Amino acid sequence: MKAKHSLFSELPLTNMTLSNRIVVSPMCQYSAINGFANDWHLVHLGQFAVGRAAVVIQEATAVSEIGRISYGDLGIWSDEHIEKLKQITEFISSQGSIPGIQLAHAGRKASTDKPWISRKQFSPDEEHGWQTIAPSAIPYHEYEIPPTEMTLADIQSVVYEFxxxxxxxxSAGYKVIEIHAAHGYLIHQFLSPLVNLRADDYGESFVNRIRFLVEIVHAVKEELGKEQSLWVRLSATDWAEGGWDLEQTIELVKILKLQGVEVADISSGGAVSYQQIPVEPGYQVPFADEIKNSTEICTGTVGLITSSKQAKDIINRAAADFVLIGREFLRDPHLVYEWAKELGEDINWPPQYERAKIE
Structure with a gap:
């Protein structure tokens, strides 16, 4: 029988305790220069901590310059990036929230424009472009320049970059370290048989296709201390025939759990442009529920979770251990206060905001 918890109950992990079950999902801001964070990122992420989100996960942060989705993405490929990031983590921590970072490499989906300008992928000879890499030389869209197929040396180089x-x-002070293995970015490209056409030790079979991620997990785990928790974001399915699916995800999570991954952050899609996703409220929750039941790993769910009632129901029936919220936090950075009010929960407001607590 599933244990019953509430949206505002604590969630104990091995090295930390979440103050509630509401987590800020990583959201790209496309506002960095040469990978460096600035005051936009400090204020953007800091507002969620003031708003009492349990964990604030920073946007997909590139492990290498060519691993960025766009030229505006944050990066952590240089020690010089640490100084501003440390300011961000210190502020988040000062508000009682847990600072998290999503480490990422975009692979063949890199070298793009900022989305509010265009959806264009730049060619390597354009100002904001570079040559992309992938497990196989197949572009995401057939009209784009193909990525370079990674050599074995390239693979080991990226593992080391992670x-x-x-x-x-x-060093920058992040407590949650999340590896981005979803949404059609580089690690997911290795997982999906629709994208990975390799015939070596990193392709064809399930064991070979997961090898890249398993090696990254091992390399990352070596760098973490007693204050960190290792999470992995996964796409539970490609939403395309013959692609990565829930059954494979479950088997992968069992392996990752043994490797020291504490949390599976479950999303879906992104591997191929012809995916068919039946989008509706909470459409990805059943994946998290099935993975949680099958592996007994701590699980987060994301995707069109827009109300306190919906989030409460997910946690009450233990379909996931916590919810990750994206767009709703952009609409209302203090939605934790609002949801607590709607559900009759009393939470610890910062003293500067106490006057707003009184009706």
């Missing part, structure tokens, strides 16, 4: 990025993340 390792160094994790080391820097720990």
């Amino acid at each position: 390792k160094l990025a994790a080391r820097r993340a720990v």
